Every structure is written in C-alpha cells, then in structure tokens.
Amino acid sequence: MSAPFINIHTHQFEENNAAFFSLPNIILGKDKLSTLPSSVGIHPQYISDCWQKQLDELHHAAHLPQVIAIGECGLDKLSATDWQLQIQVFERQIAIANKVQKPLIIHCVRAYQECIKVLKKEKVKVPVIFHGFNKHLQLAQQLLHQGYYLSLDPILLKGKKDDLITNLPLAYLFLETDGKPIKITDVYTYFCEVRKIGLAELKELVGSNFKKVFKTFV
Numbered sequence: 001m002s003a004p005f006i007n008i009h010t011h012q013f014e015e016n017n018a019a020f021f022s023l024p025n026i027i028l029g030k031d032k033l034s035t036l037p038s039s040v041g042i043h044p045q046y047i048s049d050c051w052q053k054q055l056d057e058l059h060h061a062a063h064l065p066q067v068i069a070i071g072e073c074g075l076d077k078l079s080a081t082d083w084q085l086q087i088q089v090f091e092r093q094i095a096i097a098n099k100v101q102k103p104l105i106i107h108c109v110r111a112y113q114e115c116i117k118v119l120k121k122e123k124v125k126v127p128v129i130f131h132g133f134n135k136h137l138q139l140a141q142q143l144l145h146q147g148y149y150l151s152l153d154p155i156l157l158k159g160k161k162d163d164l165i166t167n168l169p170l171a172y173l174f175l176e177t178d179g180k181p182i183k184i185t186d187v188y189t190y191f192c193e194v195r196k197i198g199l200a201e202l203k204e205l206v207g208s209n210f211k212k213v214f215k216t217f218v
Contacts, residue, residue: 074111
C-alpha cells in the first residue's frame, strides 16, 4: 500500500483514510477539542487574559492520546498580544511538550531569531516543526542546522520558492495546507515537479519523517 498524502497542519477537520492524513490544529481559547488526531496549543494571537487557565487546559489536553503534538505556539510580532507574555506562554508550552514528549509545531512571524533563542534557553527535547515556512533559503539552513523540521505551505504554488524546494533536505520536510482552500495533492504535485522527484517517493519520504517525529504510523 502506498503512503498517504500527509497534511501536517490544517484548520479543517476531516476523517482520515488510507489515502489522506490531515493533522488539524486546535487553538485553545478559540477551538474545541476533537477526538481526531490533532495538535493542540495556545496561538500567540489567542492568548487570553486568563492565560494561566489556558495553560492548565493545555496541560490536560497534552496527555490525551489523540493529541499528538503541542502547538501551534510561538512568537508573532504582528500580534497585539504583549511581547513578554508571548514569550512566557511559549516557554511554558515548550515545558509541557518536553514533559509529555510530544513534538512542537511552531507559529513564527518576524521572530525567527527570538524563537530559536527561546527554544535553546528552554532546552527543547522534542522534535520542532516550523509550520508554514516560506522564507529564504539562508534562514531555512539556519533552522535546519538546529535540527528543526520545516513544513512548506501553499505559497510555494506561486513559484517564488523554487530554490527552497530544490535545496531543502527531504529528511526534514513536511507539507501542509494551513487551512487554505488548496488541495494537499496540489502542494505535493508542485513540489515534485520542481524537485524532479516522483510522487510516490515524496509521499514515502514525508511518511518516514512523520514516523520519526511522531513515533507512529499513519
């Protein structure tokens, strides 16, 4: 049986099957928990005045078997949320991920160096995935040097990230729709066309990355 199309980050909830696996993201303070495999975190934009309660809810959710990743969490310089509060809540989520030994899915907007600094300071011990990565190759290489994974989103379909597609090591790659009205199959197909790789091979490689990071099959 061929590997499924894995969509590592979306905000749409769909039943998974042998051909497709999507990992929906649940934002505490905005979304309800699901019985489906999902990631759960406190997005910097949705940190509430009752953020300690959000962290308590995350601590509970993190132990649920269907929650296979913590996040999306991170830092966002375009968010109105107080910067120091963003850092504090991000640090606490890293600690939770370390405790339950589940990977982190990172939301980062104009704060990559700051995210790296916090991850190092908090001694992250689990795999880290920067979702929706669409920046330049030099930044990608810096993140890869730290051992972090990168998930590319549908922006690559615009043809402006072909150098990123061509040069990324496939052992640290994921693909996603991020809830945009784009089919994950289109993201995979475009990546294959630019990288000159077969679709079946790409699916197997992403599937292998998923098994390595999440310690499970899909």
